[in-house]
Structures are given as C-alpha cells and as structure tokens.
Amino acid sequence: MSEASAIEATATSADASENPRGVWREARRALWLLSRSFSSVVGLVIVAIFLVLAILGPYIVPYPGASTGNVDMSSMLLPPSMEHWFGTDDMGNDIFSRVVIGTRISLQIGLTITLGAAVIGVPLGIFSGYLGGNVRRVIMAFTDLFLALPSLVLAIPIVTVLGPGVTNATIALAIVWWPGYVRLVDSKALSLSKEPFVEAARAMGASTLRIVFRYMLPNCTSPLIVKASLDMGAAILAAAGLGFIGLGAKAPSPEWGAMLSVARGYLPTWWWFAVFPGLAIYVSVLGFNLLGDGLRDIFDPRTTSQ
C-alpha cells in the first residue's frame, strides 16, 4: 500500500486545490442520499452511538471499576433497577458499565479483522483481476481453498495453535476473512481492466503498479466500503463467538461474547446477565448491516441517478 501513497505524493497542482471541496460535496451528497432511507438512518445512528461509546465508554459509565475484576458479593446478581440499569453479574459488577466498556473491545476487534482482511485480500484481488492468466489462476485457486472451509471452523484450530486470547482470535479471524475481499476485488478489477481508460493508461506507458493503484483501486472503493461495513457486523459476531467458546477474550474482560459464555450458566433465572450483552451484539451487528445496505444503495448508480 506504500506504493499508492508514493504515487499520491507525486500528484501535481492540477487537482490538489479542487479535490477537498469535491470530497466535501460528495460527502454531503452521500449523507443526503442516506437520509432518504429510514433503515440506513437507523443504521447510521446505531453505528454512531456505538462509536461514541467505544471512544468515551470507560470515562462515562457509572461504575468504571466493573471491568477490572472487582468482586462484590453483596450486590451479586441483582435484577435491573435504577441503580443498575442492566442488573449485576455473578461478581456483583454493574452489567451496564461492562457492556458499555466492552464496546471498545468489540469494535476494535471488528475493525482490525476487517482492515486486516482487506489489506491481505484487496492487493491479491486487484493483481489477480488485472494481470489475469496464470497469476489469476494461482491466486483464485488458493482463495477457493480457503473459501471451501467455513471461516469459524478454520479459525478455531488457528486460535488453538496460537493460544486463546483477544489478539490471537483477531489474527485468526483476519487470516480466514480475506478470501471474500479477493473474490470481490478480483471480479471488479477484471471488468475494470477492460475499460478503455485503463487501456489508455497503458498506451501512455503507465507501469502496472500505477495502473493498479491509481486507476483501478479508486474505482473499487464503493463495493469495498459496503463490504467492509457489512463485515464489521459479521466480524463482531465471529469474535463474540470465539469469546463464547472460550477461545477469545477471557472472563473478567467485558467482551460481550465472553460475558455471554459465563452468563449462559445463569439462564433463565438471572436472565438479565445474558440478555444485555446479547442485545449489545445484536444491535451493533444490526446497525452495521443496515448501514452497509444503505451505503450499497448510495453507491449503486441505478439508485443515484433517480
């Protein structure tokens, strides 16, 4: 990816002065298009709330100590009340505080997995689609090999080998997540490589790296943003799944999946223990999916031309 920025740096005067305004105008247009669909506004609001909680969470919760492994047997497993909105858990900690503090962990994991997968998958896909021939055959065969296995099933042995923990779970999920990006970018790059403007670049003598990063990549961003947004939800879910089966984050950590795995033993009597972390997973995944669908509508030229 450093090649792209190096080329970026050589850009001259001609567009530099106009671009920021163009970007701002496009962003406002995108927001306007998004605002026309109710569900994508809901998605945007949910995602925005979770982002704010991820940044400010630990500083605004009523019981900041709830995530550090405190034990207070006197307030163990209290039902939801004005004092403890989501009730308390088996260690007497405030579940609301834990869920909010856990937002940062889940979003961090989701973002890292998505970015990691994109960093591996996008270059592979774009070279595969542009170069074609044997390069494409090898890359796609390798990708299909990974795609043939369910990602979680592949991630579990990888975490087992690396050892359980948040970092290793993230690494494992990024390793199994990239093939989707190769598939997406490959098909896009394949059609772009036949576009006359790419051929014109070749006629001007542009190098392969320049064509790939300056001509093809900017035209792949729309489907990538949509996929990344949808994947954020799926990655949060997968990370919670690994936490639930004990391969991700571990018990005192307020990660939602790990909380659920402890809470499972307390159902159905102490329902609030499991329901609120579960709801946090559910709502955040829903938010990212709704936003992704809304973005898909924005980037689809057939809807924008109306």
Place this chain on the structure above:
Amino acid sequence: MPDHVARVAGLRKTFQVPDGPFRKREVTAVDNVDFTLERGETVGLVGESGSGKSTVGRLLLGLLPPTGGEIVVLGRDIAALPARQMRSLRRDIQIVFQNPHTSLHPRMSLGRAMAEPLLIQGGFSRSEIRRRISTMIDIIGLPEIFLGRYPHELSGGQKQRLCIARALMLNPKILVLDEPTSALDVSVQAQILEFLRSLRAEFGLTYLFISHNLAVVQAMCSRILVMYRGQIVESGETRQILTDPQHAYTRRLLSATLEPTPDARLPVLLDSG
C-alpha cells in the same frame, strides 16, 4: 524509407477462445497485413465490426503482442523493444478511443488527466506541465475552469476533445483514431472531424483513422485500406476506391451506405454470399 513513420509487414494476430469446457479454438483476427504510414498523411482503415481493424490499431501501439510479423514505428521494431524504450516510444504514438465516456478515469480531474501522460513519461517540471496544459486546453477550446472538473460534468464532444488533448500532450508523431466519432451525435461528429483536421496541420501528425463510416473516411483520408476478415482486401487512393471499387467486399460495403436523398430506399446488397 525516410518518409515512412510506420511500417507493418506480415502482421498476424490470433486469439485463443474457449470452445467447449476443455477445448480451445484459435481465431485469426489479423492475417498477413502489410501497410505503411507516410509522414503527414491520413490513412483510413475501414471494415465491418470484427474485421480486425481495431486489433491492428492496438497492435501498432504495442497494446497487444503480435503473433507474427513485423511492426516498425519510427525505425524501431516494437516487438524487440525492451520495456523502457517501449515506454519512451509511447511519446511518439498515441491513440484516441471510440467511446469518450469510458476512456477517461471517472475520478480524475481534467487537469490531472491531461498531466497524466507527462507525469508517466517523467522529466517534465511542474511549470512545464502547467504551461503545456494551459496551451492544450486553449487548443481544444475549453475554458480553464474546466481543469478542476470531472469527466461526468462534460458532454460527449467535450470528453472526446479532452481525450484528443490527452493523446497530444506528449507531441506524438502518429495518432491512431479508433472510430473517434461513432459514439457522438452527428452535429458533434462534424466538429470533432474538423478539429482533427486542423490539428493534423498544426502538429504535423500522421493519422491512422479506423472507421466503418465511409462518409467520414471520405472526408478525412487520402488513402484507404479495406479490411475484411482480418485481411486487407483492397487499398488505394480514397477517390479511386470509392468510385471504382475492385473487390467484391468493398462494393458491398459501398452499396450498404445510406445516402441522405429524398427518394432513398433501403439498400440493395449486390452480393449476399
């Protein structure tokens, strides 16, 4: 020899196309084509869709590797050229494509698109690039404020002017025009053709004009090559070919042209085979 800017001899190009799940079939797109381009002339390459005329243009630019034969551009055999020299040869031969709507990077401002060939070739200072852009935007008759705009804000004719400008930024000697007007409105077509004609004199260009439109070719070209199924079946002076066609295919091509006359009927094709 001295006045040949390009010479093509025995040019062949075959493509492998899948024929059923396991077999491949070889399709010959260009078969034993010879021609030369003289300095300053406009040569028309006419033929129906699929006759291989666009493939010849791409081969001449080195965008496709030839299967056989020789392509000599300005004294250099492009098949034998190492990558670095191939890149510098691109200063001398450029192409304008059929569809201006897809020939421009949709997210690149016009100024940037015009700077791109100079940046790719390298060795131009910023002030030189700016000077060339402002000269060229004058020549194509667009106001300078367009430099910050994006292709979707332009009309088809304006886009094609920009494509021509981009191709001329490096002062090439040869310009391959691959049906440059067929995607445009009739009124705009005439403008672009007139523009191309004035550029030829101004820049001392040699054109290879690929087209299926005989009226356009008649207006532009001094010499015509007629292509049919990958081969050049007839060549000669424009007037001679249009008034006295020798080859059966050329005659069919001519009789398929619709004349804008009040009592016009659908054309009667001379030979159906």
